[in-house]
Amino acid sequence: MSEINWGQLGFGYVKTNCNARCEFHDGKWGEVTLTTDETIPMHIAATCLHYGQEAFEGLKVFRGVDGKARFFRIEENARRMINSAAYLKMEAPSEELFIKACEEAVKANAEFLPPYGTGASLYVRPLLLGITAEVGVKASKDYLFVVFVTPVGPYFKNGFAPIDVVIERDHDRAAPRGTGHTKVGGNYAASINAGAAAHEKGYANELYLDAAEQKYVDEFGAANFFGIKDGKYVTPNSRTVLPSITNKSLRTLAQDLGLVVEDRPIPYEEIKTFEETGACGTAAVISPVGNIYDPKYDVTFHYDAPGKVSTQLFTMLQDIQYGRIEDKHGWTREIDI
Numbered sequence: 001m002s003e004i005n006w007g008q009l010g011f012g013y014v015k016t017n018c019n020a021r022c023e024f025h026d027g028k029w030g031e032v033t034l035t036t037d038e039t040i041p042m043h044i045a046a047t048c049l050h051y052g053q054e055a056f057e058g059l060k061v062f063r064g065v066d067g068k069a070r071f072f073r074i075e076e077n078a079r080r081m082i083n084s085a086a087y088l089k090m091e092a093p094s095e096e097l098f099i100k101a102c103e104e105a106v107k108a109n110a111e112f113l114p115p116y117g118t119g120a121s122l123y124v125r126p127l128l129l130g131i132t133a134e135v136g137v138k139a140s141k142d143y144l145f146v147v148f149v150t151p152v153g154p155y156f157k158n159g160f161a162p163i164d165v166v167i168e169r170d171h172d173r174a175a176p177r178g179t180g181h182t183k184v185g186g187n188y189a190a191s192i193n194a195g196a197a198a199h200e201k202g203y204a205n206e207l208y209l210d211a212a213e214q215k216y217v218d219e220f221g222a223a224n225f226f227g228i229k230d231g232k233y234v235t236p237n238s239r240t241v242l243p244s245i246t247n248k249s250l251r252t253l254a255q256d257l258g259l260v261v262e263d264r265p266i267p268y269e270e271i272k273t274f275e276e277t278g279a280c281g282t283a284a285v286i287s288p289v290g291n292i293y294d295p296k297y298d299v300t301f302h303y304d305a306p307g308k309v310s311t312q313l314f315t316m317l318q319d320i321q322y323g324r325i326e327d328k329h330g331w332t333r334e335i336d337i
């Protein structure tokens, strides 16, 4: 393994020792195996290639202040993959199989888990693919489940520093009764154009409004949205938003802080009324938002970021993830490496 400069890691792919795999054939899952192969040999007519029959997850392992390694809410990721797969008529690994494959992939790559204090962590990427050769649009009978890991730094370049974002008016990431609530590749394919345009203009991410009317806030291309005002943590309730595990955790932590949690549609006009807004997700953790630009009205909503509540929430979440405070909600799962 070449020397990794943990403190300088961005959010990208770093080659590790191996990945874990498991295949579904004839109605059942096989054994989890480890392979050093970074490629997937696959039939040219596999349903994942043509019809997007694929789902994935993203979670992290943290090396704690006490030296212990911990997954954060891995059971939630397993359940979300089961939901995503069901929506696309795919076979999903059970919660137990999901966890086993993740554990094996992490254990076999222990030296890639960034040390405590570097701000980096080990990102775990489970991936589920339909691999039966089909030409008609239908579900696979065979599936491949892969888990690879890669050490990562912050998703947004400067970590817990304010980001500028832009409201996306020309593209939708998900249809009103479509796949937005699932973690499937098609949602991201639909967002690549808008994401690239946002980056070119110097924005960290794009913020989607509801696809039907553009009247309500949905989410960012790669993270959920929350706003803070009047002692409340407000986050969109929308079927086109990915149910973020970070957001779910922040809602609980916000309640712990004595905030009222409101899970409801957020009308566009409300954006200007928030004291703080933020993007949250496994990759982003919390990125406080400094400015939201709306090209339709050429208007910028500004926030003094990072705000007090976002900072408290970020600190609480990371304190649990890095084992600095008691995990009283039972969110972490130790892994012996």
Ligand SMILES: Cc1ncc(COP(=O)(O)O)c(C=O)c1O
Pocket: 058, 219, 220, 221, 222, 223, 224, 242, 243, 244, 245, 246, 247, 280, 281, 282, 283, 284
């Ligand atoms: C579109 C989208 N929304 C929200 C999130 C955050 O979800 P989670 O907190 O489970 O990582 C992600 C993934 O990080 C995402 O890709």
